[in-house]
Amino acid sequence: MLTTPDFTEITPTADIRTHRHGNRAKCLQRLARLEMPVPHTVALSFDTVRAIADGKMPDLAALVGIFGPGALLSVRSSSETSDWGGPGTILNVGMCDATADALAKTHGPDVAGAVYTGFIRSYAVDVHRLDAEEFENPITPRLAKQAYEAEMEEAFPQDTTVQLAEVLRSMARAWEGTTARLLRQAQGAPADAGLGLVVQQMALGPAPGTFGGGISGAGVVQFVSSDTGEPQITGRYLPRGQGRQALTEGAAQFIESDPRGPALEDVAPDQVQALRDAHGLMRMRLREEMQIxxxxxxxxxxILDAVRTPRSARAEVEIAVALANDGVIPREEALLRIPPFTLNGLLHRQVKAGAVRDVLTTGIPAAPGAATGKIVFSAAAAQAASARGEPCILVRRETSPEDIRGMHAAQAILTERGGVTSHAAVIARGLGLPCVAGATQLQLDHRKKTVTVPGRKVFHEGDIITLDGSAGEVLVGAAEMVEPALGGAFATLMEWADEFRDIGIRANADTPEDAAMAQRFGVDGIGLCRTEHMFFDSNRMTVMREMIFAENAGDRAASLDRLLPMQRDDFIQLFELMKGQPVTIRLFDPPLHEFLPRDRDGIRALAEALDLPVSRVAQRIEALQEFNPMLGMRGVRLGITVPEIYEMQARAIFEATVTSSRKGAPVVPEIMIPLVSARREVELVKASVDAIASEVRSKTGSDFTYRLGVMVETPRAALRAGEIAEHAAFLSFGTNDLTQMTYGLSRDDAGRFMSAYVQQGVYPEDPFRQLDIDGVGELMHLGAERGRTARPDLTLALCGEHGGHPDSVDFSRKAGFDYVSCSPFRVPVAKLAAAQFAIKDNGLSGDIKA
Structure with a gap:
């Protein structure tokens, strides 16, 4: 073994470190320790490569001397983590006139000429960045050298050390380039990430059937499917090939015998078995599926190299679970290996990797997944398309509660305005629908039913598009899809996550369908049921509007009496689906104007339904308008000024409780008051709810209990949590509104400028996408501390959309919260993140040991 300050020969005992020499160098040493047939290899450290970039070259004569005279070398990048990339491999360094002559004697002139020509082309284009077109036609070394000399105005170098110096310098400087730095930083690399390089002796043998030689060639093989992660030998072998040529050459063969064509196993069964044995040893000792x-x-x-097998999200989970089931890694490590957001690739349909993508426009990736369907411009059109069995995509300037039924009917939602916590985004995530919001290039004409992007054709209602909510892209036509995979390894992973997590995970569920999906993901209950979403059915909407137009409390109560049985049935279904698990029901929250039409046709239809003059209906709608409705008469303010609404809902909850309990499912409903900012608000609502509970107990002859809590959405509620907690059994922080009010930002409009703010470092991340720990988080800490001081048994929760983000899960655990609640399709992400944080806190790193 030769070691200098500049480079180290890779042997089983050499001092090779991932943080100093990179991932590839360390992997090659691990292969050497496993006694794999690895060619001679030398590792150059990060510091050496930095010095090369600055013009200081190591002792190349000593380095080349390790390999002996006439050796051909390859140079490969070795970043600390394979995901960070690096410059492409350069093969056949050392190829020159003398080497070509010697190679012609052993391999034949055709092989020698092809290798020499290929190296000259690579050296010119990849190392010296010469115009590739100048080297497309030369098919002999002589012509290639002439093209090189014409461009460089010097002879093609014949000295291996000269060639190697230029290769190393080129790769070192490429790593320092702006584009390379930005690409690796996008993968999480630090700005000062280092690059190692490995120089390896190439294996060249007699070509098949030429000069009496045996089998010679190159290939790449892996033993699991990159798509599914299931056992499957895939790869290609190219006779007389080099490097990874087999993956691109049409003449490449299969690895194992295959009826579709020739295979390496047909002529070299022992060598294929040796590859199988190598895979088995690598899998057991390196504890990973490797591509060889x-x-x-x-x-x-x-064996020249082994890298982590490329894999889809589904394969990622399948491989980790299989390794754990086979005892190769512990369950804890299997959980740690899966980035939580990777699960989105299993929960939703996705555009297949490598599929053709004709991107029409882009927006904010507001809800993951992908869907294809016909364009529709209204909720009614979406419902009609659904009734015909036609998949559709609802395209709106922005959505409102009136669009709920259409959103249920659509396959995906596209809006011109809005951000990650807009109405469209929140509802889409709850329904598990892909959503792209804030696609500002869209030009919608609802009257003509067209949508246009500047420079592209006009799209009409009925035209087919594909929405990729994970990437925030709108694609023309139908894209090839991959279906979700919720069974098998995914289900096993979720069971393991439940074993290790130490915080509750509930779901935000507004309908029986939402609750059923939440149960499928194994939640600990419902943490937020937004009751207003139950009123947007067309039958209920009319009654709701009658209530809004009522002249007095008696008339309002009469309308609400008609809604009571509908609400009661909703709650009965939820209670029975949740089978005794807690259900937190938020009382009515939105301003009343959201239930009223905004266009002329809608106002006329409402006037007919209510048998009122159009002018009177228009006046009433105008009177209900507010300058800033999200800060106006909504939530508890509406419940106090129009108490009949909360009284009806409380009665429906308690009657449903009695009915469900009689069927054998013990129910303790949790009633949550929204938008509280003062203790007196809680006192007033509590007195009313307690009175309704007494009435129902008396009327039914059944006893029951319930818990009353507060949704903390205003900064004042967080600051005054101590006195509010005196009347509340739980505090659940609604981080959507709390973030909006803390920042003074409209969550629906912030998407227009938020990317510029993040890019310029005003905010480290969009606070509606990722919880602001420093600002909003401090308010939550204060609220939690003051609430628990006043009431030690106070239950604490986070129920905003942030609840499904790993950072929020970690924050909530450390703050002593009892649970987080999020959209059903974000539950698996939250569960996995919770398990990972619990495992890390218990000291298991999950690092691969060699």
């Missing part, structure tokens, strides 16, 4: 790059030299197997 190999060569055959006169029948002798050499």
């Amino acid at each position: 790059e190999f060569t055959l030299m006169d029948g002798a197997l050499s």
Whole structure:
């Protein structure tokens, strides 16, 4: 073994460190320790490569001397983590006139000429950045050298050390380039991430059937499917090939015998078995599924490299679970290996990797998944399309509660305005629908039923598009899809997550369908049921509007009496679906104007339904308008000024409680008051709710209990949590509104400028996408501390959309919260994140040990 301050020969005992030499160098050493047939390899450290970029070259004569005279070398990048990338591999360094002559004697002139020509082309284009077109036609070394000399005005170098110096310098400087730095930083690399390089002796053997030689070529093989993660030998082998040529050459063969064509196993079964054995050893000792790059030299197997097998989200989970089930890694490590957001690729349909993508426009990726369907411009059109069995995508300038039924009917939602916590985004995530919001280039004409993007054709209602909510892209036509995978390894992973997590995970569920989906993901209850979403059915909407137009409390109560049985049935279904688990029901929250039409046709239809003059209906709608309705008469303010609404809802909850309890499911409903900012608000609502509970107990002859709590959405509620907690059994922080009010930002409009703010470092991240720990989080800490001081048994929760983000889960655990609640399709992400944080806090790193 030769070690200098500049480079180290890779042997089983050499001092090779991932943080100093990179991931590839360390992997090659691990292969050497496993006694794999790895060619001679030398590792250059991060510091050496930085010095090369600055013009200081190591002792190349000593380095080349390790390999002996006439050796051909490859140079590969070795970043600390394979995801960070690096410059492409350069093969056949050392190829020159003398080497070509020697190679012609052993391999034949055709092989020697092809290798020499290929190296000259690579050296010119990849190392010296010469115009690739100048090297497309030369098919002999002589012509290639002439093209090189014409461009460089110097002879093609014949000295291996000169060639190697230029290769190393080119790769070192490419790593320091702006584009490379931005690409790796996007993968999480620090700005000062280092690059190592490995120089490896190439294996070249007699070509098949030429000069009496044995089997020679190169290939790449893996033993699981990159799409599914299930056992499957895939890969290609190219006779007389080099490097990874087999993956791109049409003449490449299969690895194992295959009826579709020739395979390496047909002529070299022992070598294929040796690859199987190598895979088994790597899987057990490296504790990972590896993709192997190999060569055959006169029948002798050499393993040049092994990298983590490329994999989809589904394969990621399948591989980790299989390794744990086989005892290769513990369950804790299997959980730690899966980035939580990876699960979105299993929960939703996705555009298949490599599929053709004709991007029409982009927006904010507001809800993950992908869907294809016909464009529709209204909720009614979406419902009609659904009735015909036609998948559709609802396209709106922005959505409102009136669009709820259409959103249920659509396959995906696209809006011109809004951000990650807009109405469209929140509802879409709850329904598990892909959503792209804030697609500002869209030009919608609802009257003509067209949508246009500047420079593209006009799209009409009925035209087909694909929405990729994970990427925030709108695609023309139908894209090839991958279906979700919720069973098998995914289900096992969720069971393991439940074993290790130490915080409750509930779901935000407004309908029986939402609750059923939440149960499928194994939640600990419902943490937020937004009752207003139950009123947007067309039958209920009319009654709701009658209530709004009522002249007095008696008339309002009469209308609400008609809604009571509908609400009661809703709650009965939820209670029975949740089977005794807690259900937190938020009392009515939105301003009343959201239930009223805004266009002329809608106003006329409402006037007919209520048998009132159009002018009177218009006047009433105008009177209900507010300058800033999200800060106006909504939530508890509406409940106090129009108490009949909360009284009806409380009665429906308690009657449903009695009915469900009689069927054998013990129910303790949790009633949550929204938008509280003062203790007196809670006192007033509590007195009313307690009175309704007494009435129902008396009327039914049944006893029951319930818990009353507060949704903390205003900064004042967080600051005054101590006195509010005196009358509340729980505080649930609604981070959507709390973020909006803390920042003074409209969550629906902030998307227009938020990307510029994040890019310029005003905010580290969109606070509606990722919880602001420093600002909003401090308010939550204060609220939690003051609430628990006043009432030690106070239950604490987070029920905003942030609840499904790993950072919010970690924050909530450390703050002593009892649970987080999020949209059903975000539950698996939250559960996995919770398990990972619990495992890390218990000291298991999950690092791979060699």
